[in-house]
Amino acid sequence: MAEFLSAFSWINIRFLLMGLWVTIEVAVVSVILSFIIGSLLGVIRYVKIPYLSRIVGFIIDVIRNLPLLLIIFFTYFALPKIGIHLGVMTSTIFALTIFESAMLAEVIRSGIVAVPKGQLEGALSNGLSFKQALWHIILPQAYKKMIPPIVSQFVSLIKDTSLATIIMLPEVTYRAQIIYAQEPNAIVAMFFALAVLYFALNYVISKIGRILDRRMAA
Amino acid sequence: MSMIEFKDVEKYYGDFHALKDINLDVEAGETVVLLGPSGSGKSTLIRTVNGLEPVQEGQLIVNGQDLANPQTDMNRTRKNVGMVFQHFNLYANKTVLENIMLAPRLVLKRDEAENKKIAMELLERVGLADKADKMPSTLSGGQQQRIAIARSLAMKPKALLFDEPTSALDPEMVNDVLKIMREIAADSSMTMLVVTHEMGFAKQVADRVIFMADGQILEDSPTEEFFANPKEPRARQFLSQIIH
Ligand SMILES: Nc1ncnc2c1ncn2[C@@H]1O[C@H](COP(=O)(O)OP(=O)(O)O)[C@@H](O)[C@H]1O
Ligand SMILES: [Mg+2]
Numbered sequence: 001m002a003e004f005l006s007a008f009s010w011i012n013i014r015f016l017l018m019g020l021w022v023t024i025e026v027a028v029v030s031v032i033l034s035f036i037i038g039s040l041l042g043v044i045r046y047v048k049i050p051y052l053s054r055i056v057g058f059i060i061d062v063i064r065n066l067p068l069l070l071i072i073f074f075t076y077f078a079l080p081k082i083g084i085h086l087g088v089m090t091s092t093i094f095a096l097t098i099f100e101s102a103m104l105a106e107v108i109r110s111g112i113v114a115v116p117k118g119q120l121e122g123a124l125s126n127g128l129s130f131k132q133a134l135w136h137i138i139l140p141q142a143y144k145k146m147i148p149p150i151v152s153q154f155v156s157l158i159k160d161t162s163l164a165t166i167i168m169l170p171e172v173t174y175r176a177q178i179i180y181a182q183e184p185n186a187i188v189a190m191f192f193a194l195a196v197l198y199f200a201l202n203y204v205i206s207k208i209g210r211i212l213d214r215r216m217a218a
Numbered sequence: 219m220s221m222i223e224f225k226d227v228e229k230y231y232g233d234f235h236a237l238k239d240i241n242l243d244v245e246a247g248e249t250v251v252l253l254g255p256s257g258s259g260k261s262t263l264i265r266t267v268n269g270l271e272p273v274q275e276g277q278l279i280v281n282g283q284d285l286a287n288p289q290t291d292m293n294r295t296r297k298n299v300g301m302v303f304q305h306f307n308l309y310a311n312k313t314v315l316e317n318i319m320l321a322p323r324l325v326l327k328r329d330e331a332e333n334k335k336i337a338m339e340l341l342e343r344v345g346l347a348d349k350a351d352k353m354p355s356t357l358s359g360g361q362q363q364r365i366a367i368a369r370s371l372a373m374k375p376k377a378l379l380f381d382e383p384t385s386a387l388d389p390e391m392v393n394d395v396l397k398i399m400r401e402i403a404a405d406s407s408m409t410m411l412v413v414t415h416e417m418g419f420a421k422q423v424a425d426r427v428i429f430m431a432d433g434q435i436l437e438d439s440p441t442e443e444f445f446a447n448p449k450e451p452r453a454r455q456f457l458s459q460i461i462h
Pocket of ligand 2: 261
């Protein structure tokens with residue numbers, strides 16, 4: 001027990017929290033980027049532009065069926081071979097964004113499809129262009145319905161950042177490993193700390209998501 | 219001058235021939251009621267007039283533009299041709315006032331103060347000024363439909379299409395909506411094409427009645443003539459079923 005507690009020195013805690021901050025940074029940037037790109041792709045899938053929508057759909061399907069780890073490896077180890085050098089942080093954000101965009105594109109497409117057809121017809125008959133109808137009427141309603149799935153994508157994104165340990169991104173899981181590599185006795189304590197941190201972070205996000213969802217539904 | 223003109227129009231849903239050899243001329247300012255049994259193609263016909271359904275053959279000239287031509291910019295037509303639906307289709311994410319103000323702001327670039335003034339006048343006119351800040355879903359069907367009409371009128375259209383505007387309403391709401399439609403029809407510059415089963419309304423305000431069955435126009439007669447002495451046996455049969 002003393003062993004367990006001694007692992008939580010201020011230095012270790014600080015070290016972990018700095019990692020948690022990296023985790024949050026990576027997740028927030030990735031989620032914002034993938035929200036934008038995913039929306040674009042989802043709309044392209046929805047409007048059925050000849051060829052383009054088919055191609056985009058195919059790429060999305062491929063990405064959705066690849067392990068995220070493979071995409072991380074690819075961006076960090078393979079891209080440099082063709083002259084694209086990204087730092088650890090950028091590689092992680094790049095890989096997560098690609099993966100999450102593909103996931104969100106499907107969420108967003110199905111969110112758009114779920115908006116009753118009469119909303120689009122009403123808007124078009126009212127004189128709005130298709131783009132205006134999409135932007136002012138369809139997408140806001142689609143996003144509102146999509147808050148729960150988007151929040152759960154965000155939560156899995158946070159968990160997925162731990163995969164970047166493998167390319168030595170100094171996020172929280174990686175830092176825990178450094179600590180118990182130096183203090184082997186701290187291993188149980190570190191796993192415990194990781195569990196608590198991930199849980200707390202994701203719990204807060206889910207909670208905020210639920211409040212948001214309830215407020216928007218009202 | 220004709221506002222809506224169908225010339226030998228054919229419309230298909232895939233293999234299904236939904237509109238057959240449609241010829242119809244609606245003059246500017248006219249009120250025309252479309253009657254016919256369910257599935258006869260009334261909705262399809264009225265939806266082609268603002269390009270919600272494409273037609274495959276013939277010419278469909280609306281406000282001077284041929285909608286049968288795929289190059290035609292439907293948006294220009296829709297600015298001038300409003301539509302009122304059976305299920306209202308108000309914007310679920312906008313307040314009542316925003317429902318009315320959105321299209322004039324985005325499409326006509328109407329000045330904001332002017333826009334609001336016109337919107338409030340229209341709400342006043344349909345008797346719902348006190349609902350300006352409500353969300354549509356909190357209102358009754360009859361109220362929603364009156365707002366949908368106000369939303370169409372805010373664009374100052376030349377023509378209005380109504381597809382069974384009172385069919386989804388509770389009986390006690392129907393008259394409020396019909397009253398507003400009568401007032402619109404009284405405006406001699408507004409062209410109206412109305413699908414309805416309200417025979418009283420048709421008799422009172424329609425200049426002409428079109429009777430459809432199986433995707434065809436079977437009869438096109440002045441209102442009095444149609445109700446007094448329908449030429450087509452199927453129209454006669456339809457009327458006797460509706461009235462009794
Ligand atoms: N989107 C569609 N796809 C295929 N068939 C349709 C579609 N809309 C209507 N139809 C068919 O076209 C015919 C006419 O329908 P509609 O215009 O809705 O008739 P009405 O409004 O007179 O009841 C019906 O047989 C209907 O099943
Ligand atoms: Mg119909």
